[in-house]
Amino acid sequence: MKHWKPVLCAVLSAALLTACGAPAPTETDVPAPQTVTFTDALGYEAAIESWERVVSLYGSFAETWMLAGGALVGTTSDALEERQLDPGEGVAVVGTVKSPNLEEIIAADPDFVILAADIAGQAALHQALADASIPHAYFRTDTFDEYLSMLELFCSMTGRQDLYEKNGLAVQEQIDAVLDAVAGQSQPTALLIRAYSSGAKAKGDDNLAGVILRDLGADNLVTRHESLLEDLSLEEIIAADPDFILVTTMGASDEAAMAFMADTFESNPAWTGLSAVRNGRYVLLPRDLFHYKPNARWGESYAYLAKILYPDLAAKLP
Incomplete structure (x- = not known):
């Protein structure tokens, strides 16, 4: 569509x-x-x-x-x-x-x-x-x-x-081609996190990565667990067990943001039990496509995320 x-x-x-x-x-x-x-x-x-x-x-x-x-x-x-x-x-x-x-x-x-x-x-x-x-x-x-x-x-x-x-x-044509390719696919669940050196927050469609997730048909956990927007609770993440955990970063460096994720979440033994982590679906998204405004590269952003969410369709995506 x-x-x-x-x-x-x-x-x-x-x-x-x-x-x-x-x-x-x-x-x-x-x-x-x-x-x-x-x-x-x-x-x-x-x-x-x-x-x-x-x-x-x-x-x-x-x-x-x-x-x-x-x-x-x-x-x-x-x-x-x-x-x-x-x-x-x-x-x-x-x-x-x-x-x-x-x-x-x-x-x-x-x-x-x-x-x-x-x-x-x-x-x-x-x-x-x-x-x-x-x-x-x-x-x-x-x-x-x-x-x-x-x-x-x-x-x-x-x-x-x-x-x-x-x-x-x-x-626009590139984006339409991606949306056509993923139309009718089973809806994966995803948790979108924005991380920085001193914290991390779940994000909805109030930022560009969340908008793309929505348009690609993913079920962002925050639409059903709004409390995650206020408190990124590991217990709630474990209970929901999303198919994908996707991270965007802000601040001085990806390394500092991911160090916070490692210290706060990854160090907990329960983190490794999450389906997304076990299946290699805990993914850091590139800043140039998902933090900075992609401008003429919006089509690349849609295709990049679609290939993560729907790997079986990767060959059909631009």
Whole structure:
């Protein structure tokens, strides 16, 4: 069953929508910017009149802007350190993703600032940016649909419909192929854990790995054992005995997060009795596909997890 529908997160001018369907511009044939108006992820009304000097305060969104053919004058350090982006020479680093530097943002002289709706340090910048008359908008992309909408908006701004097709619609086709392949399979049970150096929590479909689990037809334990969201109890995990235990990590390193798992859970003799552990289905998921926003690699994320959940179908999956 096809789950994805192209959804615009913005109400664009008729002229801009016409430009979106036009051939990709050349260096000598760049369409004149049109005002773009939309309601962003925090409910603010955004009116963007120019996007020649763009600052992104989140590496994932910096990458999405670049995937749409846009250029940056500033971004946060995670774009370079975590996502290994190459935004080009002269691009300013305007602080960290959690603590962007307002003075450095203003010094970059942006005509459009892209922010993350779920990061408190960025949400707090709204009034200051408004007072400085700097156009800006908040986004979130916890699902492929949200990424696709963001990419569609950005490609309509840059006039690069070809990149929307390459980095959006083609990815949608990859995901649809995975969903078609797993349709009708027996529903495996899974426990999704996000681990870090000082703790671990069960996760539902409030993050991208949980969304993918749901879409692939897995039965995430937290849907029936909501108490796991508050207290990751080994006793409750043993009682439920999931087919799969899947771990994503956050923080400085995978090693530090998995050291916590080893000390807290794996050291208990009962852990080795779990079906998932005995059958080699206790799996650490790669950060680039399941912690960082996968953007144009959403299809890879779906295929990777589908091959874990349904190994017999691996040969049929993209």
